[in-house]
Amino acid sequence: MSYGSAEWQKWALDEEQGIKHIKAAYNLGIQTFDTANVYSHGLYEIALGKATKQHNLPRDEIVVMTKLYFTVGPNPGFIGSASDWPNQNGLSRKHIFESIKHSLERLELDYVDVLQSHFFDKETPIAETMQAT
Numbered sequence: 001m002s003y004g005s006a007e008w009q010k011w012a013l014d015e016e017q018g019i020k021h022i023k024a025a026y027n028l029g030i031q032t033f034d035t036a037n038v039y040s041h042g043l044y045e046i047a048l049g050k051a052t053k054q055h056n057l058p059r060d061e062i063v064v065m066t067k068l069y070f071t072v073g074p075n076p077g078f079i080g081s082a083s084d085w086p087n088q089n090g091l092s093r094k095h096i097f098e099s100i101k102h103s104l105e106r107l108e109l110d111y112v113d114v115l116q117s118h119f120f121d122k123e124t125p126i127a128e129t130m131q132a133t
Helices: 015-027 039-054 093-107 126-131
Strands: 032-034 063-068 114-117
Touching: 015 039, 039 063, 039 093, 063 093, 093 126
Parallel strands: 032 063, 063 114
Antiparallel strands: none
16 A cells, blocks of 8 residues: 555555554554655655654554665655756665655654665665665
8 A cells, every 4th residue: 555645656545545544554453564765756654654643653563664765856746857866866875864864754753663775776886885774
C-alpha cells in the first residue's frame, strides 16, 4: 500500500486516507512500516510521520524502514529528474546524508530503524557508500 498522492501511482491513497490506514494497521498488530523517500515523491513519509504523531503510535513499539537512492526534489510531491538536482541521487556519501536528513524531517522522527538502498549504484565506489554508515 502506498500513501500520499494518486499522481504518483493511481492506487496510492491520499494523506488523510493513509493516516487512517496506518492507524488501523497498527490497531490490528502491524508494527513495521516500510516506506521510501521516492514513494509519492516524499508524501508517503509525510503521511507516516503525521500518523505516528496524530495517533501517538509508541516509537519504541514500531519499526520504521525507509529507502534511498532516487531523487526527491525540495518540494514533496514535485516530480523532477535526477539532472535537476546534482548529487541528490545514487549512493554517494553526500546523497546518503542529505537523503536521510530529509527523510527524518518528513517522517518527523529522530531516527529510522532500517535504512535501505533501492538499487546498487554502479557509479559510486562501494568504499564511499560504506563511509556513510
